[in-house]
Amino acid sequence: SDPWPWIAVESDSSDVTKRSDLHRMMDMTAEKLRLIGGSVEMVDVGTQTLPNGSSIALPKVVTARFGEDPSKRTVCVYGHVDVQPAKKEDGWATDPYELTDIDGNLYGRGASDNKAPVLAWIHTVEVYKALNIDLPVNVKFIIEGMEETGSNGLDDMIVAQKDSFFSDVDYIIISDCVWLSKRPALTYGTRGNCYFFAEVEGPKKDLHSGVYGGTVMEPMTDLIGILDKLISPSGKILIPGIREAVAHLSDEEWKMYQDIEFDLESYKREIGLSQLMYSNKVDLLAHRWRHPTVSIHGIEGAFSSPGTKTVIPAKVIAKFSIRQVPNMDPAMVEKQVTDYLHSVFAKRKSPNKLNVTMVIGAKPWLADPKHPLYEAGKAAVKRVFAVEPDLIREGGTIPIARSFQDVTGKSIIMLPIGGFDDGLHSQNEKISRYNYMEGTKLFIAFLHEVSQMEKH
Numbered sequence: 001s002d003p004w005p006w007i008a009v010e011s012d013s014s015d016v017t018k019r020s021d022l023h024r025m026m027d028m029t030a031e032k033l034r035l036i037g038g039s040v041e042m043v044d045v046g047t048q049t050l051p052n053g054s055s056i057a058l059p060k061v062v063t064a065r066f067g068e069d070p071s072k073r074t075v076c077v078y079g080h081v082d083v084q085p086a087k088k089e090d091g092w093a094t095d096p097y098e099l100t101d102i103d104g105n106l107y108g109r110g111a112s113d114n115k116a117p118v119l120a121w122i123h124t125v126e127v128y129k130a131l132n133i134d135l136p137v138n139v140k141f142i143i144e145g146m147e148e149t150g151s152n153g154l155d156d157m158i159v160a161q162k163d164s165f166f167s168d169v170d171y172i173i174i175s176d177c178v179w180l181s182k183r184p185a186l187t188y189g190t191r192g193n194c195y196f197f198a199e200v201e202g203p204k205k206d207l208h209s210g211v212y213g214g215t216v217m218e219p220m221t222d223l224i225g226i227l228d229k230l231i232s233p234s235g236k237i238l239i240p241g242i243r244e245a246v247a248h249l250s251d252e253e254w255k256m257y258q259d260i261e262f263d264l265e266s267y268k269r270e271i272g273l274s275q276l277m278y279s280n281k282v283d284l285l286a287h288r289w290r291h292p293t294v295s296i297h298g299i300e301g302a303f304s305s306p307g308t309k310t311v312i313p314a315k316v317i318a319k320f321s322i323r324q325v326p327n328m329d330p331a332m333v334e335k336q337v338t339d340y341l342h343s344v345f346a347k348r349k350s351p352n353k354l355n356v357t358m359v360i361g362a363k364p365w366l367a368d369p370k371h372p373l374y375e376a377g378k379a380a381v382k383r384v385f386a387v388e389p390d391l392i393r394e395g396g397t398i399p400i401a402r403s404f405q406d407v408t409g410k411s412i413i414m415l416p417i418g419g420f421d422d423g424l425h426s427q428n429e430k431i432s433r434y435n436y437m438e439g440t441k442l443f444i445a446f447l448h449e450v451s452q453m454e455k456h
């Protein structure tokens with residue numbers, strides 16, 4: 001089956017008006033796994049409380065099992081089928097919710113992050129069934145629908161099922177990331193993410209800027225003023241305590257980064273910029289993978305349409321996030337950010353009210369790339385692509401990765417199949433047919449390699 005029907009579902013987990021689409025997406029995932037013979041369950045993980053105090057059902061988590069042979073290893077594949085928001089008018093060349101095949105690339109929201117990789121794993125099992133060959137290992141799936149908003153409900157489910165679903169799992173495999181270049185890669189670390197809302201509330205309603213401007217302290221001016229104090233133009237985080245927590249870059253790491261083939265000029269070309277924050281490879285990779293950063297994503301309540309509305313918004317909410325690296329702790333970061341923003345705001349002597357909340361607190365994840373699981377990954381890459389993979393870290397976040405490691409104690413490998421230029425979260429997201437098909441072969445080869453491993 002092709003990914004067309006999956007891309008057509010607007011399974012945007014951040015938009016509560018799309019929740020029924022998300023439920024449908026989970027049903028379709030369960031149905032697909034059932035059709036190829038899996039023992040499937042849809043696990044209720046409760047409700048989500050919305051900012052207005054109401055609650056809605058979280059999408060169910062789909063689990064599936066193929067094979068229960070105690071003499072074989074058992075792997076558990078994690079993935080997600082929710083997506084980031086996308087609108088044609090954001091600048092997409094095609095409808096983001098209609099899979100479009102152009103020159104060997106499959107375009108659509110969620111194509112690479114993470115619908116096609118999840119389907120590639122399903123096809124992997126399907127291939128064995130179709131050829132009537134026994135799977136070399138037992139395969140379990142855990143597929144969720146809230147990854148893009150912090151994996152709500154999944155932590156509790158993992159804790160609850162630690163001694164049941166996870167009891168016979170040997171290894172966890174995640175394919176929710178991309179290669180660094182055209183060379184296949186194995187990923188041994190992800191950054192975490194602390195996501196904040198900073199709300200500034202002033203007058204009881206929006207005001208005419210000609211009538212009231214100059215007589216009131218404006219919420220938006222206050223908000224921009226405090227946001228400007230988060231990070232310097234050269235990328236230095238200004239919140240006390242954040243940079244101090246970061247683990248030191250070891251000589252071994254420095255050497256690993258130095259040995260990776262990575263061309264800064266093509267990186268610049270790919271994103272359409274003439275200058276980067278760092279001009280040498282090691283600094284650039286280190287700041288992409290293992291240093292924290294602040295990104296400001298948007299301001300709710302701000303005027304953003306075309307045209308020239310002359311309003312003073314009464315209430316504005318900034319959305320920003322701080323990527324987390326070892327040894328940062330989200331609980332500590334929450335306090336550091338909240339205290340700092342309140343102290344900066346106090347200096348403005350504004351009568352407006354500031355409220356800071358952390359809505360996602362995902363920890364970073366780091367594995368030992370010398371673990372035999374990575375040897376199995378290398379062998380599989382060599383078999384399919386006839387090259388050695390890059391050993392890389394991922395700047396993005398897979399919120400549940402660290403919980404898998406801490407709660408279940410299982411070893412994890414990230415086996416990406418997405419291309420470096422897939423445009424995750426961006427306009428014109430795609431996966432190439434090549435990566436989709438060769439990626440499926442990689443998964444098949446990897447299962448074989450795992451079946452040959454000593455138990456660890």
Ligand SMILES: C[C@H](N)C(=O)N[C@@H](Cc1c[nH]cn1)C(=O)O
Binds near residue numbers: 150193360397399
């Ligand atoms: C790496 C993965 N494909 C991804 O894009 N994850 C999201 C998850 C997230 C983090 N904070 C909120 N959602 C990401 O890294 O942005």
